[in-house]
Amino acid sequence: MKIINIHKTVTADQLLSLIELKLNRRFNEQKQTDIYFTSEINGGAVEIAQPDLYEGFLFRIEIKGEELHITRSEHYVDDVNSLTVESILNGIFADLTDDGKVTLILEG
Numbered sequence: 001m002k003i004i005n006i007h008k009t010v011t012a013d014q015l016l017s018l019i020e021l022k023l024n025r026r027f028n029e030q031k032q033t034d035i036y037f038t039s040e041i042n043g044g045a046v047e048i049a050q051p052d053l054y055e056g057f058l059f060r061i062e063i064k065g066e067e068l069h070i071t072r073s074e075h076y077v078d079d080v081n082s083l084t085v086e087s088i089l090n091g092i093f094a095d096l097t098d099d100g101k102v103t104l105i106l107e108g
Contacts, residue, residue, distance in 0.1 A: 002070040003105040006097050009066055012041045018092055020045060026088045027081075047105065048085065058082050059089065067105065068093060 019039045037058070039048045047057040055070065058076055062069040070089070076082040094100045 002072070002107045003104040004068050004093060005012065005095050005105055006068060006093055007066055007099075007101065007103070008097060010063060011098055012044060012046055012063055013061065015061065015068075015096070016041055016046050018095060019089075022082075022092050022095070023048070023085070023088055026091070030084055030088070031081070037085065050081070053081070054079075055086060058085060061089075082084070 037050045045062040048059040049057045060071040
């Protein structure tokens with residue numbers, strides 16, 4: 001799990017909207033491919049998946065105040081698409097902040 005502080009509160013709906021707006025466009029620009037990811041709110045958390053290629057979610061993001069608790073599926077840790085999505089998500093999380101600053105609290 002990775003925990004980051006975005007120094008402001010957001011709702012799952014706000015996070016989902018931003019991911020839906022930016023993730024697939026940025027992924028396709030970087031990878032030059034037609035792979036598209038789905039995102040939805042499940043149990044209050046935002047989950048990102050690609051059901052044609054992967055079983056279950058790739059990322060699950062829980063919002064706890066100003067912190068985002070990010071779980072990456074253990075099955076796809078070294079997968080190049082998963083790593084690309086993680087990099088894009090880091091940029092999206094910075095987009096959520098007022099000043100682009102994100103603080104890493106825990107990575108492991």
